[in-house]
Amino acid sequence: MPQSNLWFTELQNENLSIGLRIEKTLHSEVTPYQTLDVYETKQYGRLLVLDGCVMTTDKDEFVYHEMLSHVPMHTHPNPKNVLVVGGGDGGIIREVIKHPSVERAVLAEIDGAVVEASKKYFPQIAAGLSDPRVDVQIVDGIKYVEDHPDTFDVILIDSTDPIGPAVGLFSKKFYESVFRALKSDGVMAAQTESPFVNQELIQNVMRDVRGTFPISQLYLAHVPTYPTGMWSFTMGSKVHRPQDVQTCRVQNTRYYNAQVHHASLALPQFVKELVES
Amino acid sequence: MPQSNLWFTELQNENLSIGLRIEKTLHSEVTPYQTLDVYETKQYGRLLVLDGCVMTTDKDEFVYHEMLSHVPMHTHPNPKNVLVVGGGDGGIIREVIKHPSVERAVLAEIDGAVVEASKKYFPQIAAGLSDPRVDVQIVDGIKYVEDHPDTFDVILIDSTDPIGPAVGLFSKKFYESVFRALKSDGVMAAQTESPFVNQELIQNVMRDVRGTFPISQLYLAHVPTYPTGMWSFTMGSKVHRPQDVQTCRVQNTRYYNAQVHHASLALPQFVKELVES
Known part of the structure; x- marks a missing residue:
């Protein structure tokens, strides 16, 4: 199976980024307080993102x-x-x-x-x-x-x-x-x-x-x-x-x-x- | 001055990357052993790259x-x-x-x-x-x-x-x-x-x-x-x-x-x- 070319990229500040290859977007919503996304990544398993920032991943x-x-x-x-x-x-x-x-x-x-x-x-x-x-x-x-x-x-x-x-x-x-x-x-x-x-x-x-x-x-x-x-x-x-x-x-x-x-x-x-x- | 939109991106493995905003490419050569690049980055100062991998930066x-x-x-x-x-x-x-x-x-x-x-x-x-x-x-x-x-x-x-x-x-x-x-x-x-x-x-x-x-x-x-x-x-x-x-x-x-x-x-x-x- 060809691998996904979708990447999650967090701009950690304006000059620094981290990228994680995504297998699948599992969930996206706008809550009353923030945006909330869940992705399946290749490197770190599932990834929870709030307002574009990595909150937590399965692996770390x-x-x-x-x-x-x-x-x-x-x-x-x-x-x-x-x-x-x-x-x-x-x-x-x-x-x-x-x-x-x-x-x-x-x-x-x-x-x-x-x-x-x-x-x-x-x-x-x-x-x-x-x-x-x-x-x-x-x-x-x-x-x-x-x-x-x-x-x-x-x-x-x-x-x-x-x-x-x-x-x-x-x-x-x-x-x-x-x-x-x-x-x-x-x-x-x-x-x-x-x-x-x-x-x-x-x-x-x-x-x-x-x-x-x-x-x-x-x-x-x-x-x-x-x-x-x-x-x-x-x-x-x-x-x-x-x-x-x-x-x-x-x-x-x-x-x-x-x-x-x-x-x-x-x-x-x-x-x-x-x-x- | 508008900032540069040039980024150095290292694919740390096939599923993980780090990105550094570049101000300027200072040097690039192919040596008998490897490729060698030097960049000026916004986050970490000067960056030495061998074969596409970060070797060292001024700041860390x-x-x-x-x-x-x-x-x-x-x-x-x-x-x-x-x-x-x-x-x-x-x-x-x-x-x-x-x-x-x-x-x-x-x-x-x-x-x-x-x-x-x-x-x-x-x-x-x-x-x-x-x-x-x-x-x-x-x-x-x-x-x-x-x-x-x-x-x-x-x-x-x-x-x-x-x-x-x-x-x-x-x-x-x-x-x-x-x-x-x-x-x-x-x-x-x-x-x-x-x-x-x-x-x-x-x-x-x-x-x-x-x-x-x-x-x-x-x-x-x-x-x-x-x-x-x-x-x-x-x-x-x-x-x-x-x-x-x-x-x-x-x-x-x-x-x-x-x-x-x-x-x-x-x-x-x-x-x-x-x-x-």
């Missing part, structure tokens, strides 16, 4: 989902109540409920269409959404956080890029609201783009998180389908230090392990200088 | 050059004589001679055109080639290694992809020859592609290096312009362990530091399983 989703969740989840000694803001595909929730201590995990996603598309096209990513401990709320995450003070042990911010509906998730006001929604020893983490191309954003987020939480830490992972492949996450913590984690409490991971936890905290010299300046 | 070259050199160079307690096979751009040599212990560094590059193009278009990468300790040899690296038994403390294999002139650099016979060219406590390292797309190659190299050297270790770095951004290096050592390194002996690095040294040895679970299988 484990990196982002494991690393945004397990590094902060292990930093907290006993996470019972967890909130995920955004993350409608369910990948973060799937990882959160691998922790035996978790009693309740709330997903606050603004766009119900993302949840529905994930259940239909990415069943192995959405798998956790039907767990009895999981409460899926189609709501504005910013308002949900404001309305639930002193409630969560861990809050994970799985946002899109800081444009469109996600802008408010990258503000000091929001981090302060997250601080209030956390219990007295709570931990938060957010995805914060690439140190190779989003340096100003990372500096702003670090300044705001450092100004809000006693403990702050940038950490890194390799996500092939995101711009430059080097992705950063920013953690804020009231009491617990990510450096103190000793063992891996979850099984069946493909990226995270105890060594990777600590390795992710070691910053290349230019990133170290970026966040310390 | 420091990652690859620091990590292929400093991890094995620090693993050896006192490297005096160093050989670089390939690496005609000079980036590895530049890092090697940052080590105060180095007395002689030989570059064995098969294609003199790469050296000349680098001197002309990438002066900051080629800078080390004029150092009095450096001996640039335009020769077949495989033969050079065979002809110099028991000579070097460290050998670094900075090859292109395992096609064309570089095929022989990924064979057990070559690693055995490298073993013989090293002194009794020598260390070698080679670039060995991406664990996301070149799994079979990495398994073969690890098997061959493990079958040749008492100590072997895969390690990783983030190289944005290489396929998937996650790049691997394979180290073989006769005596010294990379885990035993305690301090960083070089200054003016932008990626490498003592924490990054150890972090690079921590393998994500799927990579760990790949090299242990």
Whole structure:
């Protein structure tokens, strides 16, 4: 069979692109918040795209989902109540409920269409959404956080890029609201783009998180389908230090392990200088 | 000024591509060994391309050059004589001679055109080639290694992809020859592609290096312009362990530091399983 010559090309910024050969377009819609497309790719399996940007793929989703969740989840000694803001595909929730201590995990996603598309096209990513401990709320995450003070042990911010509906998730006001929604020893983490191309954003987020939480830490992972492949996450913590984690409490991971936890905290010299300046 | 609509697009494999907006084509030639192009890009500065593949760029070259050199160079307690096979751009040599212990560094590059193009278009990468300790040899690296038994403390294999002139650099016979060219406590390292797309190659190299050297270790770095951004290096050592390194002996690095040294040895679970299988 001749192969398809259809390519998905993401302009990651105006000078940089990634291309993935497409076998088939599975779904396209305009939701009240964004455009949503699902493709079958040759390289990475199924691909979820929001507003033209790669959100996740079958083949590399484990990196982002494991690393945004397990590094902060292990930093907290006993996470019972967890909130995920955004993350409608369910990948973060799937990882959160691998922790035996978790009693309740709330997903606050603004766009119900993302949840529905994930259940239909990415069943192995959405798998956790039907767990009895999981409460899926189609709501504005910013308002949900404001309305639930002193409630969560861990809050994970799985946002899109800081444009469109996600802008408010990258503000000091929001981090302060997250601080209030956390219990007295709570931990938060957010995805914060690439140190190779989003340096100003990372500096702003670090300044705001450092100004809000006693403990702050940038950490890194390799996500092939995101711009430059080097992705950063920013953690804020009231009491617990990510450096103190000793063992891996979850099984069946493909990226995270105890060594990777600590390795992710070691910053290349230019990133170290970026966040310390 | 309207911006250029010329793009350099590398088909990283048949289903995956990276695109870089080009301001200007600076140089194009067909050497006796390969095609060689130099472009000015908007995102990464100048770009060196061999046989259509990204070799290095001004903006991210420091990652690859620091990590292929400093991890094995620090693993050896006192490297005096160093050989670089390939690496005609000079980036590895530049890092090697940052080590105060180095007395002689030989570059064995098969294609003199790469050296000349680098001197002309990438002066900051080629800078080390004029150092009095450096001996640039335009020769077949495989033969050079065979002809110099028991000579070097460290050998670094900075090859292109395992096609064309570089095929022989990924064979057990070559690693055995490298073993013989090293002194009794020598260390070698080679670039060995991406664990996301070149799994079979990495398994073969690890098997061959493990079958040749008492100590072997895969390690990783983030190289944005290489396929998937996650790049691997394979180290073989006769005596010294990379885990035993305690301090960083070089200054003016932008990626490498003592924490990054150890972090690079921590393998994500799927990579760990790949090299242990």
